[in-house]
Structures are given as structure tokens and as C-alpha cells.
Amino acid sequence: MSENLKLLGAYSDAMAAGDEEAVFSFFAPDFHTHVAERVNPDVIGTDIRGEELRWWTEVRSAFPDMAFTVDLLIEHDDLVVSNWTVKGTHTGTPFYGVAASGKPVEINGTAILRIRDGKIVEHWGGPHCQDGVGLTH
Template sequence: MTPDPITVIQNFIQEVNESPKVDFVENYLSTDFRAHGSAGELDGKTDRDKVKDFLEDLREGLSDLSVRVLVEFSKEELVATVSEYSGIHDKGPLWGVAATGNSISFLAIGINKVKDGRVVEHWGLFDSAALASQLASGDEIN
């Protein structure tokens, strides 16, 4: 039986928190997956690869990476989430900024369209201004 859309997204976020590698992405995103918004800015790659790159960048720069869902709801095949990403910027560079050793957190909003147990489309934005400010100053912004 195919899991309901909200369960698919909950399982994906659990994998983000628990899996040491990002290969799990292929279990959740369809082969024709399309991303719109923040994840759509990297040229020359499939949208699934863009999601992997985003998660790999976070894992390479942050220890204790955690994604906490603050708000979640669904209607039919759409699932909306507001999540907080957090970690310690001490493992390595993150988007060109050398490790600072500081705690960072930022919010992300995502709407995912799920069909047959896989995400086929994603619209999302993350608070890149808060993240950039924390990387530049080392101050946590909430």
C-alpha cells in the first residue's frame, strides 16, 4: 500500500535527521521531480541532484544537523511544512564561508506534491538572509 503524502514527507525529514549519506533522496523523489524556489538556483543538474547538493552542503558544514517541523498540514496530494534547520558550523565551509564554530538556525517553508508515494514537485524557500547573516557574523538569528 502506498503511504499517504504526509507520511512520505515525515519519513523524508526523518531520513535527513538520521541518514549519514544523501542517497536516500532517490527513495523519496520521483525521477521527474521538479523543484521551484531556493533549490532551483543551481544550473546544469537535475532537480533531484540539487536537493542532494543542498543536503550535502549542510552536512559538510554543520555538525548536529537537525530539521524540526514546526507546522505541517496536508490537503489531498499536497503537504506544507514550516521547518527549522539547525546545527553547529564547525565541520567545514558552508557556501564559501569557513567554519565559524557557531550555532546557526534558519527557517524553511516547503510545499510538496506527492503521487504514488514519491514527491513529484516541490515549492520552497528558506530564510537565506538569516543564514547569510549568521555565517557572516556568527550571531544566531531567530
């Protein structure tokens, strides 16, 4: 297994274990996400690791029984594509403006990550539910 896939596996394990603070050791300080332009444009040009931490903290707060899995990994040069799923019951805080329903929720997303010198430096993609539509099924 390549070093990039090992890195992403370790990051995924940390997120699955609830270690949201791990974003600071896996992401480079100059990490750039192309998602910010449509989700949170105020953070463009800043150290965005705090925003990644905030997202994971919000997910864990909304879905206390959250399970995070990586469904598919594809690697090409310094890029890794990850298709992932978060499953849980929406019994916690509101998520993307949707109040807790007590129903099971499945959030699927795809991330394309550029890795350099053992750190995640660039990101495209994200959850396929940015506006909260289709959170419950």
C-alpha cells in the same frame, strides 16, 4: 494520518538520521523544484534528485552536529506545506560562501511539496538563507 503526511514524515526522519541517499527513494525521477531557477539554473530539466542530495550533504558537512526538525505540516489535496528548522554549530565546511565560525546556526525554511503516487514530484520554497545572510545569530 494521510499517506502523504506519512511519506513526508518518513523522509524527514531519514534526513534527521543522516540518510541523505534517501532522496532517491522519496523523490520521483521527474521531480521538479521551482527553487532551481534562482539557485542553480543549470539543473533545470534534469533529474534534480542529485542536487537535493548535494544540498543535504553540504548542510551535514558544514554543521556536523546538525539537528533537523519539522515544525509544521499542513496538507491540502496533493500538496503538503512543511516548515522546518536545521540547527547546528558551523564547525565544518563553508556554507553558501560563509566560512565556519564555530557559532550556533539556525536555518529555517518552508517547502511546499506536491506528492503523486507515493513520490514527491514538485517543490516550491527552500531555506530562507539562499545567499548566506543571517546564518549566525
